[in-house]
Amino acid sequence: VxxxxxxxxxxxxxxxxxxxxxxxxxxxxxxxxxxxxxxxxxINDVIIVGGCCNIPMVKNLVTKICKGKEIYKGMNPLIAILCGAAAVAGVVDDAIGNMDLFTSQVTLHAIGIRVDGQKSIPAIPRNTSVPTAWDIVFSTINDNQTTTLIVVYKGDEEGQKAEENKVLGNFKITEIPKAPKGVPEITVSMTIDHRPSDQQSAIPVIEERMTKFDDGQNGWR
Missing domain, CATH: 3.90.640.10 (ATPase, substrate binding domain, subdomain 4)
Known part of the structure; x- marks a missing residue:
């Protein structure tokens, strides 16, 4: 938003x-x-870093967003990036001892689910701190529907056509209890840890046992 x-x-x-x-x-x-x-x-200080910060339009946009706050000029934005990368490398390699530094890893893209056969909605928004988990409740679109295909996408725009995003994988849910459309509640649970791999599962809320999974040809990896 x-x-x-x-x-x-x-x-x-x-x-x-x-x-x-x-x-x-x-x-x-x-x-x-x-x-x-x-x-x-x-907001006391506005600090921007990276090579793009030298573009006048970028500076103007940041100043406008921050309601006229002056951008801090006591630091070279390019050197700041290098120092930040070196600090993170030191934390990962445990080369800086007990230095009190905090690092946060975030998702580079939104992870979404295809809905209505065409559109994709984000389950985990871009720039979400990891590890993270998210639950979304879906239902059936046909009466007495017993199977459904969950397709997971990587993309940043909510509501855009699913094919405009990159498919990460898909899996089929079977043995959904027969009921009028919109009645069964299927919870899709997604988790992302510090590793680049993602995990997800789905179970009908009204069932006590785990639904069977049948990975598609492009199953989750």
Whole structure:
């Protein structure tokens, strides 16, 4: 939402709360700024790093987003990147002893699930700190449906066509109890740890036993 409001005046939020509950609301940039007014007031310094920081337009955009706060100029943005990379390497290699440093690894892309046969919705948003876990509740779209295919995508745009994202894998859920469409509740659970591999599982909420899995040709790896 924050990313979209940086370039749009409003954005539609469609949040799945689980167990069939959802929140759908249009949030405007003005509403976002009003809610976070006190947060913006507490910004003392704005520090930007990386080669792109030398682009005047980037500086102007950052200044605009931060409500006119002047960008800190006492540091070379290119050298800052090198120092940061060296510090992280030192933490990973345990070469800097007991130095009090905090590092955080985040997801580079959103991980999403295909819905309605065409669109993809993010289960784990981009820039989420890892390890992390997320649950999304889905249901059937046909009466007496007993199987469904879960397709996992990597992509950053909510609501875009699924084929515009990269397929990470898929698996089939079988033996869903027969019921009218929309009645069975299937919870898709996804987890990401510090390693580059992802894990996920899905079980019908109304069943006590684990549903059988049948990996497709492009099964999860």
């Amino acid at each position: 924050i990313t979209e409001l940086s370039s749009k005046t409003s954005v539609e939020v469609d949040l799945d709360l689980g167990y069939g509950s959802k929140i759908c609301k249009v949030v405007t940039r003005q509403e976002f700024e009003d809610v976070n007014k006190e947060v913006f007031k507490n």
